[in-house]
Amino acid sequence: MTGVLVAAAVGVTGVGGATAAQSSPHEPARQDCRTYSSVKECGQPKLNEKQQQCVTAATQQGMTERRATVECRAFA
Template sequence: MKRVMTGALIAAVVGIGGAGAAAAAEPSHDQNTRQDCRTYSSVTKCGQVQLDEKQRACVTSAVQQGMTERRATVECSAFG
């Protein structure tokens, strides 16, 4: 009797875990409401990032050194 109850308990836990995983995989937003967000060096920027002249020069320099423009934009706007 103890084995049957243990087996039923394990099956119940696996069933609950499986249902939670399926719900977590569903998107939480419509594609129309999503923004172009990116995070680098613990800084998140969404949409079009406005840069001043010094920050634009920072982006240009970083891209010439091999950094992607998206990453350079975020890092230079935060630290440049």
């Protein structure tokens, strides 16, 4: 019974929460930003050939593509 009440409460607040999460016309749109190794990158950076090769090598070694993109753009 408690699980049903919790699920109902989450469902009700989820609807209102989705509306509240939308940005208003007065707020800037959120950018896709991330920071790795003290380097902040927003959006999808353009990589040259050497940087793209670095990303490929880093992801093959287990690094996430998002992190590899930032670090290779900064250090390659």
